[in-house]
Amino acid sequence: MMKLPPHMTGLLNSGASLSEMDQRARDIFRHVVETYLETGEPVGSRTVSRNGVHLSPASIRNTMQDLAHLGLLSAPHTSSGRMPTHQGLRLFVDGLLEIGDIGEDAKRDIEARLTGKGQTFDQALHAASNLLSGLAGGAGVVMTPSFEAGVKHVEFISLSAEQALTVLVFDDGRVENRLMPLAPGMTPSVLSEASNYLNTHLKGRTLSEARLELKSELDSERRKLDEAAATLIENGLAMWSGGDKEKRALIVRGRANLVEQTQSLEDLERVRSLFEDLEQKEELIDLLDDVKDAQGVRIFIGSESKLFSLSGSAVIAAPYMVSPQKGAAKVMGAIGVIGPARLNYARIIPLVDYTARILGRLLE
Structure with a gap:
Protein backbone atom coordinates (compact mmCIF):
# COMPACT_ATOMS: atom_id res chain seq x y z
CA MET A 1 0.00 0.00 0.00
CA MET A 2 1.12 3.57 -0.61
CA LYS A 3 0.06 7.11 0.20
CA LEU A 4 -1.80 9.15 -2.39
CA PRO A 5 0.78 10.47 -4.92
CA PRO A 6 1.13 14.28 -5.20
CA HIS A 7 -0.56 14.36 -8.63
CA MET A 8 -3.66 12.66 -7.21
CA THR A 9 -5.07 15.50 -5.14
CA GLY A 10 -8.07 17.69 -4.55
CA LEU A 11 -8.49 21.40 -5.01
CA LEU A 12 -7.94 22.56 -1.46
CA ASN A 13 -6.01 21.57 1.62
CA SER A 14 -7.83 21.75 4.92
CA GLY A 15 -7.00 24.48 7.39
CA ALA A 16 -5.79 21.93 9.96
CA SER A 17 -2.68 19.91 9.24
CA LEU A 18 -1.26 16.59 10.36
CA SER A 19 1.61 18.46 12.01
CA GLU A 20 -0.90 19.81 14.54
CA MET A 21 -1.69 16.26 15.74
CA ASP A 22 0.34 13.95 17.93
CA GLN A 23 0.48 10.24 17.14
CA ARG A 24 -2.46 9.47 19.41
CA ALA A 25 -4.69 11.98 17.62
CA ARG A 26 -3.61 10.67 14.21
CA ASP A 27 -4.42 7.08 15.16
CA ILE A 28 -7.83 8.00 16.54
CA PHE A 29 -8.59 10.22 13.57
CA ARG A 30 -7.62 7.46 11.11
CA HIS A 31 -9.79 4.89 12.93
CA VAL A 32 -12.80 7.22 12.99
CA VAL A 33 -12.54 8.03 9.28
CA GLU A 34 -11.87 4.46 8.13
CA THR A 35 -14.76 3.10 10.21
CA TYR A 36 -17.10 5.81 8.94
CA LEU A 37 -16.14 5.14 5.31
CA GLU A 38 -16.88 1.46 5.86
CA THR A 39 -20.17 1.79 7.74
CA GLY A 40 -21.55 5.23 6.95
CA GLU A 41 -22.43 5.63 10.63
CA PRO A 42 -21.05 8.02 13.29
CA VAL A 43 -18.26 6.37 15.27
CA GLY A 44 -18.24 6.25 19.07
CA SER A 45 -15.25 6.14 21.42
CA ARG A 46 -15.96 2.55 22.45
CA THR A 47 -15.86 1.45 18.81
CA VAL A 48 -12.47 3.10 18.37
CA SER A 49 -11.20 1.46 21.56
CA ARG A 50 -12.31 -1.99 20.37
CA ASN A 51 -10.69 -1.44 16.95
CA GLY A 52 -7.11 -1.29 18.16
CA VAL A 53 -6.57 2.06 19.89
CA HIS A 54 -5.52 0.92 23.36
CA LEU A 55 -6.85 3.82 25.37
CA SER A 56 -9.84 4.26 27.60
CA PRO A 57 -13.06 5.45 25.96
CA ALA A 58 -12.80 8.62 28.06
CA SER A 59 -9.32 9.45 26.70
CA ILE A 60 -10.48 8.72 23.16
CA ARG A 61 -13.54 10.90 23.70
CA ASN A 62 -11.36 13.83 24.81
CA THR A 63 -9.15 13.50 21.72
CA MET A 64 -12.18 13.30 19.46
CA GLN A 65 -13.42 16.50 21.04
CA ASP A 66 -10.08 18.17 20.23
CA LEU A 67 -10.36 16.96 16.61
CA ALA A 68 -13.85 18.44 16.46
CA HIS A 69 -12.45 21.81 17.60
CA LEU A 70 -10.01 21.61 14.66
CA GLY A 71 -12.98 21.20 12.33
CA LEU A 72 -12.06 17.63 11.38
CA LEU A 73 -14.89 15.75 13.12
CA SER A 74 -18.52 16.55 13.79
CA ALA A 75 -21.42 15.00 15.68
CA PRO A 76 -24.76 14.86 13.84
CA HIS A 77 -26.58 14.53 17.18
CA THR A 78 -25.61 15.34 20.76
CA SER A 79 -25.61 11.72 21.94
CA SER A 80 -24.14 10.14 18.79
CA GLY A 81 -20.57 9.38 17.83
CA ARG A 82 -18.37 11.42 15.54
CA MET A 83 -17.98 11.48 11.78
CA PRO A 84 -15.44 13.29 9.59
CA THR A 85 -16.30 16.66 8.15
CA HIS A 86 -15.50 17.35 4.49
CA GLN A 87 -12.42 19.16 5.77
CA GLY A 88 -11.50 16.03 7.73
CA LEU A 89 -12.02 13.80 4.71
CA ARG A 90 -9.78 16.08 2.67
CA LEU A 91 -7.00 15.86 5.28
CA PHE A 92 -7.38 12.08 5.45
CA VAL A 93 -7.28 11.67 1.65
CA ASP A 94 -4.27 13.96 1.22
CA GLY A 95 -2.22 12.74 4.19
CA LEU A 96 -3.31 9.38 5.58
CA LEU A 97 -5.08 7.44 2.84
CA GLU A 98 -3.22 4.35 1.68
CA ILE A 99 -4.01 3.05 -1.79
CA GLY A 100 -2.81 0.02 -3.68
CA ASP A 101 -2.97 -1.15 -7.24
CA ILE A 102 -5.98 -3.06 -8.51
CA GLY A 103 -5.64 -6.82 -8.95
CA GLU A 104 -4.70 -8.54 -12.20
CA ASP A 105 -8.21 -10.04 -12.51
CA ALA A 106 -9.77 -6.57 -12.27
CA LYS A 107 -7.32 -5.23 -14.87
CA ARG A 108 -8.18 -8.02 -17.29
CA ASP A 109 -11.91 -7.42 -16.72
CA ILE A 110 -11.59 -3.68 -17.44
CA GLU A 111 -9.52 -4.28 -20.57
CA ALA A 112 -11.93 -6.95 -21.85
CA ARG A 113 -14.96 -4.71 -21.39
CA LEU A 114 -13.36 -1.66 -23.03
CA THR A 115 -11.49 -3.34 -25.87
CA GLY A 116 -14.07 -5.84 -27.14
CA LYS A 117 -13.73 -6.97 -30.74
CA GLY A 118 -15.40 -4.59 -33.18
CA GLN A 119 -16.21 -2.08 -30.43
CA THR A 120 -16.02 1.60 -31.37
CA PHE A 121 -14.50 4.21 -29.06
CA ASP A 122 -17.95 5.66 -28.35
CA GLN A 123 -19.07 2.20 -27.23
CA ALA A 124 -15.95 1.94 -25.07
CA LEU A 125 -16.88 5.23 -23.36
CA HIS A 126 -20.36 3.92 -22.52
CA ALA A 127 -18.83 0.67 -21.28
CA ALA A 128 -16.38 2.62 -19.09
CA SER A 129 -19.18 4.62 -17.48
CA ASN A 130 -21.21 1.48 -16.82
CA LEU A 131 -18.15 -0.35 -15.52
CA LEU A 132 -17.19 2.35 -13.02
CA SER A 133 -20.75 2.74 -11.76
CA GLY A 134 -20.92 -1.01 -11.16
CA LEU A 135 -17.51 -1.50 -9.55
CA ALA A 136 -17.47 1.71 -7.53
CA GLY A 137 -21.08 1.82 -6.37
CA GLY A 138 -21.58 5.44 -7.45
CA ALA A 139 -22.53 7.14 -10.71
CA GLY A 140 -19.99 6.71 -13.49
CA VAL A 141 -19.50 9.81 -15.62
CA VAL A 142 -17.53 10.29 -18.86
CA MET A 143 -16.94 13.38 -20.99
CA THR A 144 -16.38 12.54 -24.63
CA PRO A 145 -13.09 13.67 -26.19
CA SER A 146 -12.50 16.94 -27.96
CA PHE A 147 -10.20 16.63 -30.94
CA GLU A 148 -8.15 19.56 -32.20
CA ALA A 149 -6.40 18.08 -35.24
CA GLY A 150 -7.02 19.66 -38.62
CA GLY A 242 -19.59 19.52 -30.36
CA GLY A 243 -21.43 22.80 -30.47
CA ASP A 244 -21.92 24.70 -27.25
CA LYS A 245 -21.39 23.13 -23.83
CA GLU A 246 -24.96 21.97 -23.53
CA LYS A 247 -24.51 19.97 -26.75
CA ARG A 248 -21.29 18.25 -25.67
CA ALA A 249 -21.69 14.57 -24.97
CA LEU A 250 -21.73 13.55 -21.32
CA ILE A 251 -22.37 9.95 -20.27
CA VAL A 252 -23.74 9.29 -16.78
CA ARG A 253 -24.57 5.78 -15.56
CA GLY A 254 -25.49 4.26 -12.21
CA ARG A 255 -27.93 6.67 -10.59
CA ALA A 256 -29.72 3.67 -9.05
CA ASN A 257 -26.54 2.86 -7.11
CA LEU A 258 -26.88 6.13 -5.23
CA VAL A 259 -30.42 5.32 -4.10
CA GLU A 260 -29.37 1.86 -2.91
CA GLN A 261 -26.82 3.42 -0.57
CA THR A 262 -29.32 5.59 1.28
CA GLN A 263 -29.72 4.64 4.93
CA SER A 264 -31.87 7.46 6.27
CA LEU A 265 -34.22 10.25 5.24
CA GLU A 266 -31.31 12.66 5.49
CA ASP A 267 -29.31 10.50 3.06
CA LEU A 268 -32.30 10.37 0.72
CA GLU A 269 -32.51 14.16 0.65
CA ARG A 270 -28.81 14.35 -0.21
CA VAL A 271 -29.31 11.89 -3.07
CA ARG A 272 -32.25 13.91 -4.39
CA SER A 273 -30.06 16.99 -4.28
CA LEU A 274 -27.30 15.07 -6.07
CA PHE A 275 -29.73 14.06 -8.82
CA GLU A 276 -30.51 17.73 -9.34
CA ASP A 277 -26.77 18.42 -9.53
CA LEU A 278 -26.30 15.71 -12.14
CA GLU A 279 -28.89 17.41 -14.31
CA GLN A 280 -26.75 20.57 -14.37
CA LYS A 281 -24.89 19.33 -17.42
CA GLU A 282 -22.98 22.52 -18.15
CA GLU A 283 -21.57 22.76 -14.61
CA LEU A 284 -20.66 19.07 -14.59
CA ILE A 285 -18.77 19.57 -17.86
CA ASP A 286 -16.98 22.57 -16.31
CA LEU A 287 -15.90 20.35 -13.40
CA LEU A 288 -14.55 17.69 -15.74
CA ASP A 289 -12.79 20.39 -17.76
CA ASP A 290 -10.93 21.25 -14.53
CA VAL A 291 -9.91 17.61 -14.29
CA LYS A 292 -8.48 17.78 -17.82
CA ASP A 293 -5.95 20.35 -16.60
CA ALA A 294 -4.42 17.76 -14.24
CA GLN A 295 -2.06 14.91 -15.02
CA GLY A 296 -3.65 12.39 -12.67
CA VAL A 297 -6.63 11.63 -10.45
CA ARG A 298 -8.44 14.63 -8.96
CA ILE A 299 -10.69 14.43 -5.91
CA PHE A 300 -13.41 16.97 -5.08
CA ILE A 301 -15.20 16.69 -1.72
CA GLY A 302 -18.39 18.58 -0.87
CA SER A 303 -18.16 22.33 -1.21
CA GLU A 304 -14.74 22.15 -2.94
CA SER A 305 -16.94 22.03 -6.03
CA LYS A 306 -19.80 24.51 -6.18
CA LEU A 307 -21.79 21.88 -8.06
CA PHE A 308 -21.96 19.63 -4.98
CA SER A 309 -22.02 22.20 -2.20
CA LEU A 310 -25.59 21.27 -1.21
CA SER A 311 -25.57 17.50 -1.71
CA GLY A 312 -22.16 17.13 -0.04
CA SER A 313 -21.06 14.60 -2.64
CA ALA A 314 -17.59 13.62 -3.79
CA VAL A 315 -16.01 13.18 -7.22
CA ILE A 316 -13.02 11.03 -8.11
CA ALA A 317 -12.02 11.74 -11.70
CA ALA A 318 -9.06 11.44 -14.04
CA PRO A 319 -8.24 12.66 -17.54
CA TYR A 320 -7.69 10.18 -20.34
CA MET A 321 -4.97 11.18 -22.75
CA VAL A 322 -2.90 10.09 -25.70
CA SER A 323 0.89 9.91 -25.51
CA PRO A 324 2.38 11.01 -28.83
CA GLN A 325 5.79 9.76 -29.87
CA LYS A 326 7.22 13.24 -29.35
CA GLY A 327 6.06 15.95 -26.99
CA ALA A 328 3.79 15.96 -23.97
CA ALA A 329 0.72 13.76 -23.56
CA LYS A 330 -2.48 15.34 -24.88
CA VAL A 331 -5.61 15.25 -22.71
CA MET A 332 -8.72 14.23 -24.65
CA GLY A 333 -11.48 13.94 -22.02
CA ALA A 334 -12.23 12.90 -18.45
CA ILE A 335 -13.84 10.00 -16.60
CA GLY A 336 -14.87 9.57 -12.99
CA VAL A 337 -17.19 8.45 -10.22
CA ILE A 338 -19.69 10.62 -8.33
CA GLY A 339 -21.22 9.52 -5.06
CA PRO A 340 -21.61 10.29 -1.36
CA ALA A 341 -18.63 11.79 0.43
CA ARG A 342 -17.95 8.44 2.09
CA LEU A 343 -16.86 6.81 -1.16
CA ASN A 344 -14.30 4.00 -0.85
CA TYR A 345 -11.41 6.24 -1.94
CA ALA A 346 -8.70 3.59 -1.55
CA ARG A 347 -10.54 1.23 -3.93
CA ILE A 348 -11.99 3.70 -6.42
CA ILE A 349 -8.91 5.87 -7.05
CA PRO A 350 -6.88 3.11 -8.75
CA LEU A 351 -9.99 1.90 -10.64
CA VAL A 352 -10.57 5.35 -12.15
CA ASP A 353 -6.88 5.81 -12.86
CA TYR A 354 -6.52 2.46 -14.67
CA THR A 355 -9.75 2.88 -16.67
CA ALA A 356 -8.58 6.32 -17.83
CA ARG A 357 -5.26 4.84 -18.94
CA ILE A 358 -7.00 2.13 -20.98
CA LEU A 359 -9.21 4.73 -22.70
CA GLY A 360 -6.12 6.77 -23.57
CA ARG A 361 -4.47 3.67 -25.00
CA LEU A 362 -7.50 3.07 -27.25
CA LEU A 363 -7.04 6.52 -28.79
CA GLU A 364 -3.38 6.01 -29.71
Whole structure:
Protein backbone atom coordinates (compact mmCIF):
# COMPACT_ATOMS: atom_id res chain seq x y z
CA MET A 1 0.00 0.00 0.00
CA MET A 2 1.12 3.57 -0.61
CA LYS A 3 0.06 7.11 0.20
CA LEU A 4 -1.80 9.15 -2.39
CA PRO A 5 0.78 10.47 -4.92
CA PRO A 6 1.13 14.28 -5.20
CA HIS A 7 -0.56 14.36 -8.63
CA MET A 8 -3.66 12.66 -7.21
CA THR A 9 -5.07 15.50 -5.14
CA GLY A 10 -8.07 17.69 -4.55
CA LEU A 11 -8.49 21.40 -5.01
CA LEU A 12 -7.94 22.56 -1.46
CA ASN A 13 -6.01 21.57 1.62
CA SER A 14 -7.83 21.75 4.92
CA GLY A 15 -7.00 24.48 7.39
CA ALA A 16 -5.79 21.93 9.96
CA SER A 17 -2.68 19.91 9.24
CA LEU A 18 -1.26 16.59 10.36
CA SER A 19 1.61 18.46 12.01
CA GLU A 20 -0.90 19.81 14.54
CA MET A 21 -1.69 16.26 15.74
CA ASP A 22 0.34 13.95 17.93
CA GLN A 23 0.48 10.24 17.14
CA ARG A 24 -2.46 9.47 19.41
CA ALA A 25 -4.69 11.98 17.62
CA ARG A 26 -3.61 10.67 14.21
CA ASP A 27 -4.42 7.08 15.16
CA ILE A 28 -7.83 8.00 16.54
CA PHE A 29 -8.59 10.22 13.57
CA ARG A 30 -7.62 7.46 11.11
CA HIS A 31 -9.79 4.89 12.93
CA VAL A 32 -12.80 7.22 12.99
CA VAL A 33 -12.54 8.03 9.28
CA GLU A 34 -11.87 4.46 8.13
CA THR A 35 -14.76 3.10 10.21
CA TYR A 36 -17.10 5.81 8.94
CA LEU A 37 -16.14 5.14 5.31
CA GLU A 38 -16.88 1.46 5.86
CA THR A 39 -20.17 1.79 7.74
CA GLY A 40 -21.55 5.23 6.95
CA GLU A 41 -22.43 5.63 10.63
CA PRO A 42 -21.05 8.02 13.29
CA VAL A 43 -18.26 6.37 15.27
CA GLY A 44 -18.24 6.25 19.07
CA SER A 45 -15.25 6.14 21.42
CA ARG A 46 -15.96 2.55 22.45
CA THR A 47 -15.86 1.45 18.81
CA VAL A 48 -12.47 3.10 18.37
CA SER A 49 -11.20 1.46 21.56
CA ARG A 50 -12.31 -1.99 20.37
CA ASN A 51 -10.69 -1.44 16.95
CA GLY A 52 -7.11 -1.29 18.16
CA VAL A 53 -6.57 2.06 19.89
CA HIS A 54 -5.52 0.92 23.36
CA LEU A 55 -6.85 3.82 25.37
CA SER A 56 -9.84 4.26 27.60
CA PRO A 57 -13.06 5.45 25.96
CA ALA A 58 -12.80 8.62 28.06
CA SER A 59 -9.32 9.45 26.70
CA ILE A 60 -10.48 8.72 23.16
CA ARG A 61 -13.54 10.90 23.70
CA ASN A 62 -11.36 13.83 24.81
CA THR A 63 -9.15 13.50 21.72
CA MET A 64 -12.18 13.30 19.46
CA GLN A 65 -13.42 16.50 21.04
CA ASP A 66 -10.08 18.17 20.23
CA LEU A 67 -10.36 16.96 16.61
CA ALA A 68 -13.85 18.44 16.46
CA HIS A 69 -12.45 21.81 17.60
CA LEU A 70 -10.01 21.61 14.66
CA GLY A 71 -12.98 21.20 12.33
CA LEU A 72 -12.06 17.63 11.38
CA LEU A 73 -14.89 15.75 13.12
CA SER A 74 -18.52 16.55 13.79
CA ALA A 75 -21.42 15.00 15.68
CA PRO A 76 -24.76 14.86 13.84
CA HIS A 77 -26.58 14.53 17.18
CA THR A 78 -25.61 15.34 20.76
CA SER A 79 -25.61 11.72 21.94
CA SER A 80 -24.14 10.14 18.79
CA GLY A 81 -20.57 9.38 17.83
CA ARG A 82 -18.37 11.42 15.54
CA MET A 83 -17.98 11.48 11.78
CA PRO A 84 -15.44 13.29 9.59
CA THR A 85 -16.30 16.66 8.15
CA HIS A 86 -15.50 17.35 4.49
CA GLN A 87 -12.42 19.16 5.77
CA GLY A 88 -11.50 16.03 7.73
CA LEU A 89 -12.02 13.80 4.71
CA ARG A 90 -9.78 16.08 2.67
CA LEU A 91 -7.00 15.86 5.28
CA PHE A 92 -7.38 12.08 5.45
CA VAL A 93 -7.28 11.67 1.65
CA ASP A 94 -4.27 13.96 1.22
CA GLY A 95 -2.22 12.74 4.19
CA LEU A 96 -3.31 9.38 5.58
CA LEU A 97 -5.08 7.44 2.84
CA GLU A 98 -3.22 4.35 1.68
CA ILE A 99 -4.01 3.05 -1.79
CA GLY A 100 -2.81 0.02 -3.68
CA ASP A 101 -2.97 -1.15 -7.24
CA ILE A 102 -5.98 -3.06 -8.51
CA GLY A 103 -5.64 -6.82 -8.95
CA GLU A 104 -4.70 -8.54 -12.20
CA ASP A 105 -8.21 -10.04 -12.51
CA ALA A 106 -9.77 -6.57 -12.27
CA LYS A 107 -7.32 -5.23 -14.87
CA ARG A 108 -8.18 -8.02 -17.29
CA ASP A 109 -11.91 -7.42 -16.72
CA ILE A 110 -11.59 -3.68 -17.44
CA GLU A 111 -9.52 -4.28 -20.57
CA ALA A 112 -11.93 -6.95 -21.85
CA ARG A 113 -14.96 -4.71 -21.39
CA LEU A 114 -13.36 -1.66 -23.03
CA THR A 115 -11.49 -3.34 -25.87
CA GLY A 116 -14.07 -5.84 -27.14
CA LYS A 117 -13.73 -6.97 -30.74
CA GLY A 118 -15.40 -4.59 -33.18
CA GLN A 119 -16.21 -2.08 -30.43
CA THR A 120 -16.02 1.60 -31.37
CA PHE A 121 -14.50 4.21 -29.06
CA ASP A 122 -17.95 5.66 -28.35
CA GLN A 123 -19.07 2.20 -27.23
CA ALA A 124 -15.95 1.94 -25.07
CA LEU A 125 -16.88 5.23 -23.36
CA HIS A 126 -20.36 3.92 -22.52
CA ALA A 127 -18.83 0.67 -21.28
CA ALA A 128 -16.38 2.62 -19.09
CA SER A 129 -19.18 4.62 -17.48
CA ASN A 130 -21.21 1.48 -16.82
CA LEU A 131 -18.15 -0.35 -15.52
CA LEU A 132 -17.19 2.35 -13.02
CA SER A 133 -20.75 2.74 -11.76
CA GLY A 134 -20.92 -1.01 -11.16
CA LEU A 135 -17.51 -1.50 -9.55
CA ALA A 136 -17.47 1.71 -7.53
CA GLY A 137 -21.08 1.82 -6.37
CA GLY A 138 -21.58 5.44 -7.45
CA ALA A 139 -22.53 7.14 -10.71
CA GLY A 140 -19.99 6.71 -13.49
CA VAL A 141 -19.50 9.81 -15.62
CA VAL A 142 -17.53 10.29 -18.86
CA MET A 143 -16.94 13.38 -20.99
CA THR A 144 -16.38 12.54 -24.63
CA PRO A 145 -13.09 13.67 -26.19
CA SER A 146 -12.50 16.94 -27.96
CA PHE A 147 -10.20 16.63 -30.94
CA GLU A 148 -8.15 19.56 -32.20
CA ALA A 149 -6.40 18.08 -35.24
CA GLY A 150 -7.02 19.66 -38.62
CA VAL A 151 -9.36 17.95 -41.08
CA LYS A 152 -7.76 16.36 -44.15
CA HIS A 153 -10.79 14.89 -45.93
CA VAL A 154 -14.58 14.58 -45.52
CA GLU A 155 -16.92 12.19 -47.29
CA PHE A 156 -20.70 11.69 -47.04
CA ILE A 157 -21.84 8.16 -47.96
CA SER A 158 -25.55 7.41 -48.34
CA LEU A 159 -26.71 4.38 -46.34
CA SER A 160 -30.44 4.83 -46.81
CA ALA A 161 -32.99 7.53 -47.56
CA GLU A 162 -32.86 8.59 -43.90
CA GLN A 163 -29.21 8.10 -42.93
CA ALA A 164 -25.67 8.81 -44.15
CA LEU A 165 -22.22 7.75 -42.95
CA THR A 166 -19.76 10.61 -42.58
CA VAL A 167 -16.07 9.75 -42.83
CA LEU A 168 -13.61 12.30 -41.45
CA VAL A 169 -9.86 11.91 -41.98
CA PHE A 170 -7.69 14.11 -39.73
CA ASP A 171 -4.16 15.44 -40.18
CA ASP A 172 -2.90 13.26 -37.33
CA GLY A 173 -3.99 10.12 -39.22
CA ARG A 174 -7.12 9.47 -37.17
CA VAL A 175 -10.22 8.36 -39.08
CA GLU A 176 -13.64 8.91 -37.53
CA ASN A 177 -16.98 7.59 -38.78
CA ARG A 178 -20.27 9.18 -37.69
CA LEU A 179 -23.87 8.50 -38.59
CA MET A 180 -26.01 11.48 -39.63
CA PRO A 181 -29.76 11.69 -40.17
CA LEU A 182 -30.76 12.88 -43.63
CA ALA A 183 -33.61 15.23 -44.41
CA PRO A 184 -36.03 14.14 -47.16
CA GLY A 185 -34.75 14.74 -50.68
CA MET A 186 -31.05 14.18 -50.03
CA THR A 187 -29.79 12.77 -53.32
CA PRO A 188 -26.28 11.38 -54.02
CA SER A 189 -25.48 14.57 -55.95
CA VAL A 190 -26.36 16.67 -52.88
CA LEU A 191 -24.06 14.55 -50.68
CA SER A 192 -21.28 14.90 -53.26
CA GLU A 193 -21.75 18.69 -53.43
CA ALA A 194 -21.58 18.98 -49.64
CA SER A 195 -18.45 16.78 -49.51
CA ASN A 196 -16.70 18.86 -52.19
CA TYR A 197 -17.55 22.12 -50.45
CA LEU A 198 -16.23 20.91 -47.09
CA ASN A 199 -13.05 19.45 -48.58
CA THR A 200 -12.34 22.83 -50.14
CA HIS A 201 -13.10 24.93 -47.07
CA LEU A 202 -12.24 22.60 -44.16
CA LYS A 203 -8.81 21.37 -45.16
CA GLY A 204 -6.23 22.02 -42.43
CA ARG A 205 -8.72 23.57 -40.01
CA THR A 206 -9.98 22.04 -36.80
CA LEU A 207 -13.70 21.36 -36.59
CA SER A 208 -14.23 24.08 -33.98
CA GLU A 209 -12.35 26.61 -36.15
CA ALA A 210 -14.33 25.58 -39.22
CA ARG A 211 -17.66 25.91 -37.46
CA LEU A 212 -16.94 29.52 -36.50
CA GLU A 213 -15.45 30.54 -39.85
CA LEU A 214 -17.89 28.80 -42.15
CA LYS A 215 -21.06 29.94 -40.42
CA SER A 216 -20.87 33.41 -41.96
CA GLU A 217 -19.46 32.13 -45.24
CA LEU A 218 -22.38 29.75 -45.71
CA ASP A 219 -24.84 32.64 -45.68
CA SER A 220 -23.15 34.19 -48.71
CA GLU A 221 -22.44 30.83 -50.40
CA ARG A 222 -25.98 29.54 -49.97
CA ARG A 223 -27.02 30.90 -53.37
CA LYS A 224 -24.27 28.83 -55.03
CA LEU A 225 -25.06 25.69 -53.04
CA ASP A 226 -28.13 23.51 -53.18
CA GLU A 227 -30.27 24.43 -50.15
CA ALA A 228 -30.22 20.81 -48.98
CA ALA A 229 -26.42 20.68 -49.22
CA ALA A 230 -26.06 23.90 -47.21
CA THR A 231 -28.33 22.52 -44.47
CA LEU A 232 -26.37 19.26 -44.40
CA ILE A 233 -23.09 21.16 -44.01
CA GLU A 234 -24.43 23.33 -41.18
CA ASN A 235 -25.85 20.34 -39.32
CA GLY A 236 -22.65 18.39 -39.79
CA LEU A 237 -20.44 21.19 -38.50
CA ALA A 238 -22.63 21.62 -35.42
CA MET A 239 -22.55 17.91 -34.65
CA TRP A 240 -18.84 17.33 -35.33
CA SER A 241 -17.50 20.31 -33.42
CA GLY A 242 -19.59 19.52 -30.36
CA GLY A 243 -21.43 22.80 -30.47
CA ASP A 244 -21.92 24.70 -27.25
CA LYS A 245 -21.39 23.13 -23.83
CA GLU A 246 -24.96 21.97 -23.53
CA LYS A 247 -24.51 19.97 -26.75
CA ARG A 248 -21.29 18.25 -25.67
CA ALA A 249 -21.69 14.57 -24.97
CA LEU A 250 -21.73 13.55 -21.32
CA ILE A 251 -22.37 9.95 -20.27
CA VAL A 252 -23.74 9.29 -16.78
CA ARG A 253 -24.57 5.78 -15.56
CA GLY A 254 -25.49 4.26 -12.21
CA ARG A 255 -27.93 6.67 -10.59
CA ALA A 256 -29.72 3.67 -9.05
CA ASN A 257 -26.54 2.86 -7.11
CA LEU A 258 -26.88 6.13 -5.23
CA VAL A 259 -30.42 5.32 -4.10
CA GLU A 260 -29.37 1.86 -2.91
CA GLN A 261 -26.82 3.42 -0.57
CA THR A 262 -29.32 5.59 1.28
CA GLN A 263 -29.72 4.64 4.93
CA SER A 264 -31.87 7.46 6.27
CA LEU A 265 -34.22 10.25 5.24
CA GLU A 266 -31.31 12.66 5.49
CA ASP A 267 -29.31 10.50 3.06
CA LEU A 268 -32.30 10.37 0.72
CA GLU A 269 -32.51 14.16 0.65
CA ARG A 270 -28.81 14.35 -0.21
CA VAL A 271 -29.31 11.89 -3.07
CA ARG A 272 -32.25 13.91 -4.39
CA SER A 273 -30.06 16.99 -4.28
CA LEU A 274 -27.30 15.07 -6.07
CA PHE A 275 -29.73 14.06 -8.82
CA GLU A 276 -30.51 17.73 -9.34
CA ASP A 277 -26.77 18.42 -9.53
CA LEU A 278 -26.30 15.71 -12.14
CA GLU A 279 -28.89 17.41 -14.31
CA GLN A 280 -26.75 20.57 -14.37
CA LYS A 281 -24.89 19.33 -17.42
CA GLU A 282 -22.98 22.52 -18.15
CA GLU A 283 -21.57 22.76 -14.61
CA LEU A 284 -20.66 19.07 -14.59
CA ILE A 285 -18.77 19.57 -17.86
CA ASP A 286 -16.98 22.57 -16.31
CA LEU A 287 -15.90 20.35 -13.40
CA LEU A 288 -14.55 17.69 -15.74
CA ASP A 289 -12.79 20.39 -17.76
CA ASP A 290 -10.93 21.25 -14.53
CA VAL A 291 -9.91 17.61 -14.29
CA LYS A 292 -8.48 17.78 -17.82
CA ASP A 293 -5.95 20.35 -16.60
CA ALA A 294 -4.42 17.76 -14.24
CA GLN A 295 -2.06 14.91 -15.02
CA GLY A 296 -3.65 12.39 -12.67
CA VAL A 297 -6.63 11.63 -10.45
CA ARG A 298 -8.44 14.63 -8.96
CA ILE A 299 -10.69 14.43 -5.91
CA PHE A 300 -13.41 16.97 -5.08
CA ILE A 301 -15.20 16.69 -1.72
CA GLY A 302 -18.39 18.58 -0.87
CA SER A 303 -18.16 22.33 -1.21
CA GLU A 304 -14.74 22.15 -2.94
CA SER A 305 -16.94 22.03 -6.03
CA LYS A 306 -19.80 24.51 -6.18
CA LEU A 307 -21.79 21.88 -8.06
CA PHE A 308 -21.96 19.63 -4.98
CA SER A 309 -22.02 22.20 -2.20
CA LEU A 310 -25.59 21.27 -1.21
CA SER A 311 -25.57 17.50 -1.71
CA GLY A 312 -22.16 17.13 -0.04
CA SER A 313 -21.06 14.60 -2.64
CA ALA A 314 -17.59 13.62 -3.79
CA VAL A 315 -16.01 13.18 -7.22
CA ILE A 316 -13.02 11.03 -8.11
CA ALA A 317 -12.02 11.74 -11.70
CA ALA A 318 -9.06 11.44 -14.04
CA PRO A 319 -8.24 12.66 -17.54
CA TYR A 320 -7.69 10.18 -20.34
CA MET A 321 -4.97 11.18 -22.75
CA VAL A 322 -2.90 10.09 -25.70
CA SER A 323 0.89 9.91 -25.51
CA PRO A 324 2.38 11.01 -28.83
CA GLN A 325 5.79 9.76 -29.87
CA LYS A 326 7.22 13.24 -29.35
CA GLY A 327 6.06 15.95 -26.99
CA ALA A 328 3.79 15.96 -23.97
CA ALA A 329 0.72 13.76 -23.56
CA LYS A 330 -2.48 15.34 -24.88
CA VAL A 331 -5.61 15.25 -22.71
CA MET A 332 -8.72 14.23 -24.65
CA GLY A 333 -11.48 13.94 -22.02
CA ALA A 334 -12.23 12.90 -18.45
CA ILE A 335 -13.84 10.00 -16.60
CA GLY A 336 -14.87 9.57 -12.99
CA VAL A 337 -17.19 8.45 -10.22
CA ILE A 338 -19.69 10.62 -8.33
CA GLY A 339 -21.22 9.52 -5.06
CA PRO A 340 -21.61 10.29 -1.36
CA ALA A 341 -18.63 11.79 0.43
CA ARG A 342 -17.95 8.44 2.09
CA LEU A 343 -16.86 6.81 -1.16
CA ASN A 344 -14.30 4.00 -0.85
CA TYR A 345 -11.41 6.24 -1.94
CA ALA A 346 -8.70 3.59 -1.55
CA ARG A 347 -10.54 1.23 -3.93
CA ILE A 348 -11.99 3.70 -6.42
CA ILE A 349 -8.91 5.87 -7.05
CA PRO A 350 -6.88 3.11 -8.75
CA LEU A 351 -9.99 1.90 -10.64
CA VAL A 352 -10.57 5.35 -12.15
CA ASP A 353 -6.88 5.81 -12.86
CA TYR A 354 -6.52 2.46 -14.67
CA THR A 355 -9.75 2.88 -16.67
CA ALA A 356 -8.58 6.32 -17.83
CA ARG A 357 -5.26 4.84 -18.94
CA ILE A 358 -7.00 2.13 -20.98
CA LEU A 359 -9.21 4.73 -22.70
CA GLY A 360 -6.12 6.77 -23.57
CA ARG A 361 -4.47 3.67 -25.00
CA LEU A 362 -7.50 3.07 -27.25
CA LEU A 363 -7.04 6.52 -28.79
CA GLU A 364 -3.38 6.01 -29.71
